Amino acid sequence: MSTNLNIRNKQGHRCPIWQTPTQITQMIMTDEEGNVNEYFTGKRALFAIRQYIQWVKGSVNRGYVSTEDMKMYEEDVAEEVRNVESWLKHQSTRDLVVEGW
Numbered sequence: 001m002s003t004n005l006n007i008r009n010k011q012g013h014r015c016p017i018w019q020t021p022t023q024i025t026q027m028i029m030t031d032e033e034g035n036v037n038e039y040f041t042g043k044r045a046l047f048a049i050r051q052y053i054q055w056v057k058g059s060v061n062r063g064y065v066s067t068e069d070m071k072m073y074e075e076d077v078a079e080e081v082r083n084v085e086s087w088l089k090h091q092s093t094r095d096l097v098v099e100g101w
Contacts, residue, residue, distance in 0.1 A: 005029075007049055007084070009095040010041075015087040017052065018080060024055055029100040038100060045096035049088065052098075056080050 003025045007015040020028070028051045029037050031044075040048050060077050064070040 003100050005048075005052060006099040006101065007045075007052070007087075008097050008099070009091050010097060011095065015084060017084060018056065020052070020055070025100045028052060028055070028098070036100070040098045042094050042096060045098040046088075046093050048098040049084065049096070053081055053084060056084075 003022050005017065005020040005025045005028060007017055026036050028048050029040070031037055031040075039045075056077055060070075060074055064073070
């Protein structure tokens, strides 16, 4: 079964993000004791969001058909990071929720 990462606040307002592969979702949703959690809140949710951003940034490191394709993907990555960080600026850490489902 596929699991995706979801970011929202406690009021239900979602941050639209890229679909994450199951293994990335599970990595992000794993706590310090090695347990895969269904959700995190507050500071732990913020940490999970930062992990997601690092995964997005790291996704640039792959093969491309052309330099043009690479530049377009780099722009997409930069836009995704900006969108998530912009959404975060308007949220209280204590209201953050990150879910893997």
